[in-house]
Amino acid sequence: MSKFHRVFDTQKLFRQVLDSMSYAASVKNVHSICNGCDYSMDLFKTTQAIAISLLDADTSYNVIGSKNIDEKLAMITYCRKNDIANADYIFIPNENQSELDKIISQAKIGTLIDPHLSATIIVECNSCTSGKVYRCKGPGIKETKEIKINIQSDWLDARNEKNIEFPLGVDLIFVDKNYNLLALPRTTQVERV
């Protein structure tokens, strides 16, 4: 039985995700919130908690790979599965992290009239606090901010190409096994250092 409180912990986690999204590219450690979140899915506890906090029957999802996650996610959240090109939330488990660039290029970006009908991709990476260094700027960032992400995927070019025409684009949330999360909304301009 999961110790993740569906009222209070989802609220706390939402605020951390909101902070990471609004102060774009800021790393939030959610260990104290998510360490009890275990629904026996092959996902980090943080990722499971994000799914529980955001998904329901009004949304659609896709999971890359594992069947175990697929069945449980639908059972726990009542969320509907959709193909990658039409899913609202796409989850990429750690073992499939190399597919991030491919998924970014397939995900939906909304339309100019309804840019909110775009995908949010939640991807599990090796680390959100070490690895390759990137420089970010844009709304939510005072001047510039440097971030470090360790992931086996050449995601940056795919993201830059996908988000080229604001307001269209995908939003990314990176999650690592140390309970760190880092959000990159479509407005953040990211470059390699």
Add this chain to the structure above:
Amino acid sequence: MKKKFNFAFFDEGSKREIRRSILKAIAIPGYQVPFASREMPVARGWGTGGIQLTLSCIGQKDVVKVIDQGSDESVNAISIKKLITDTTDVEITTSTTDATIIQSRHRVPEEELNENQIIVLQVPTPEPLRDYEPSETKTKILHGEKEYTGAKLLLFEQIMKYNTMATGADHPVEVNNRYVMAPSPIPKFDNPKLNESKATILLGAGREKKIYAVPPYTKVISLDFEDVPFEVENFKGKSCSHCGASHVYLDEIIDQESGSVSYQCNDTSYCLKRRNGEIQ
């Protein structure tokens, strides 16, 4: 605390939907995200959009401040505070600096907001192009095409009629060089405070079923013309009759009997803090 309600009044499904909309609104600054505005125990037009945002964000450790036209103690502010405390039991404050969530009807507080504060603004008319184009379908297309002649035209008409941009409040702004947005009916005096704000700004229109946002450190420019630049209200030579402040938004008070005019701070908690010597 009335136990018959879920924490923060809403069922979890409602909170989830509003939270998803908030995240999208942050990712697309200035864009009005449609959401399923809930029926509230307050009439629409009394801040239901703002309350829905506040209740979806609020947690047990939050400290909330609610202001109505600068006052912490008006009917609207009190009713909203009652609803929040009855369903969450959180701490309420009047101090701008102590609050983690500030819900405001039409003012941005005089004291500068800080990082990790959220200001929630109540919005009656979220669509800055509505006077120009009554059809929602068409205004959505105009936003999509970044076609904002209509917003400029409304200001131009005011200049033709009154020789100046006569928007008393709700002067349209451009966010992040893309969307033109109604900043809610805050006075022009507060528009510059939205620019590069340290706090996250969330705007909610309950009746119109829209949520939009301005993330911190985001460029917010008030619309104007090269030859008619944007100007805030001018209080030159006037100061608060209580605390003496001269660099703030002032209310004009007319004595019914003598007809004499005096001024006082619109932001009551700021005025009180000054009079108590807590701030200069």
